[in-house]
Amino acid sequence: MRIGVIGVTGRMGQLVATEVVNAGHTLCGGTRRAGSSAVIPPGIHAFPDVPALAAASDAVVDFTHAAVALDHAEALAASGAAWILGTTGLSAAGDAAVARAAQRVAVVQAPNFAPGITLLLSLAEQPGGALPAADYDAEIMELHHKHKVDAPSGTAIAMGQAIAQGRGVRLQDVMVSGRDGQTGARVPGTIGFSAVRGGDVVGEHTILFASGTEHITLVHRAFDRRMFAGGAVRAAAWAAGKLPGLYSMKDVMGVR
Numbered sequence: 001m002r003i004g005v006i007g008v009t010g011r012m013g014q015l016v017a018t019e020v021v022n023a024g025h026t027l028c029g030g031t032r033r034a035g036s037s038a039v040i041p042p043g044i045h046a047f048p049d050v051p052a053l054a055a056a057s058d059a060v061v062d063f064t065h066a067a068v069a070l071d072h073a074e075a076l077a078a079s080g081a082a083w084i085l086g087t088t089g090l091s092a093a094g095d096a097a098v099a100r101a102a103q104r105v106a107v108v109q110a111p112n113f114a115p116g117i118t119l120l121l122s123l124a125e126q127p128g129g130a131l132p133a134a135d136y137d138a139e140i141m142e143l144h145h146k147h148k149v150d151a152p153s154g155t156a157i158a159m160g161q162a163i164a165q166g167r168g169v170r171l172q173d174v175m176v177s178g179r180d181g182q183t184g185a186r187v188p189g190t191i192g193f194s195a196v197r198g199g200d201v202v203g204e205h206t207i208l209f210a211s212g213t214e215h216i217t218l219v220h221r222a223f224d225r226r227m228f229a230g231g232a233v234r235a236a237a238w239a240a241g242k243l244p245g246l247y248s249m250k251d252v253m254g255v256r
Contacts, residue, residue, distance in 0.1 A: 003236050004057035004081070005030040006050055006072065009038035012063035012086070015229035017044060020061075023233050027213045028056050031121040052188045054079030059236035063228075066150070073097035082106040082239035083130070084232050086113055088154025102246035106239045111154030113231030117205070118249040120220050121162045127209050127216060128166025133189040136209045136216075138163050143204040151195035152177055159207055160191050183243060 003020045007013040008030025020027045029045030031053050033036050040046045047053040051074055054060050059082035062072055066089045074097070076083040083101060083118040088111050090098065101107055110118075128138070140163075142156040152160075157171070159162065164171040169189075179195040186192070208215060222228070238252045250256070 001025040001237050002028045002056065002058045003233065004028050004047070004060045006053065006055040006060060006062040007031065007033060007064040008044060008062065009033070009040055010171065012225065012229060013061075014041070016061050016063065016232055018042070019226065019229040019233045020236075023230075023237070025233065025237065029053060035241055050075040050134040051079065054081045057081045058240040059084060061232045061236055062087060063232070066094055070097045073101040076082075076107075077101040077104040080105060082108070082236065082242065084236045084239060085109045086111075086228065086232055089150030099246060102244060104244050105242060106242035106247060108235040108239045108247045108249070108252060110231075110235070111158045111234055112229055113228045113249060114220070114222060114234060115227075115231060116220050116251060117155060117250075118253050118255055120205075120207075120218055121158055122250065123218060124159050124162040125166040128163035129168075130166075131209055131211075131216075133167050133169075136211045137186060137188075137190075137192070139192040139194070139208040139210065141194045141196075141206045141208070143198070143201050145200045145202070146197050148197060151197070152193040153195065153203070153205070155203065155205055156193055156195070159205065160193065163191055163207070 003025050005013050005016050008017050009032045017027055029047050031047050031050055046183055054076055061084040063086040066087055069090050140156045140159050142153050160171045174190045176190045202225055205220050207218040237254045
């Protein structure tokens with residue numbers, strides 16, 4: 001399997017490159033951010049741009065910035081290579097571009113490539129549907145490193161979407177994020193979010209269902225970013241050669 005890495009000089013890009021080799025695939029090369037002075041590590045072929053990288057790859061892994069999602073979507077759609085997208089915080093235009101690309105190539109989009117998170121998202125939907133929203137308040141709390149630029153995290157939003165799907169509602173209609181000041185009593189049926197940033201925390205997510213008589217808590221803690229890189233490489237191997245479509249890590253892992 002020939003796998004390319006967009007942004008191979010970045011923290012996640014370097015980890016993905018290592019995991020590609022560890023998994024026995026061919027690391028065909030990578031790109032660096034336009035205008036960056038970062039040096040691509042020795043032994044990794046440097047491609048001038050994303051279209052050139054995609055043309056030489058069966059699948060391309062992308063953990064770069066949301067601002068370049070539009071350009072990357074166009075390049076990958078034209079290439080035929082599978083696109084493994086871990087970038088979060090996309091705009092509505094970015095989401096639309098990803099959807100258009102998925103009409104032409106296989107796209108695996110995930111806010112988090114950790115196997116445990118994939119299972120947790122599936123679990124979150126079950127209590128969302130089984131526990132009455134009027135009686136069980138749903139709260140999502142997340143903690144990340146100080147350099148993370150989007151909040152709530154893409155993983156937290158995916159958790160909220162899973163709960164909302166279980167409840168048969170749209171997340172945007174019930175989402176409450178960043179309470180401050182005299183907010184009044186909690187509105188029944190809402191899904192609350194809180195985000196904490198500090199240090200070099202890889203990622204911690206907690207889902208709380210709270211009633212007057214019991215609390216149910218689902219927690220995932222990430223201790224090593226290699227987990228995300230390994231999951232992305234697994235997705236790349238799975239997606240290469242697949243029919244066009246927008247896939248998730250649930251598809252990759254065979255989880256309902």
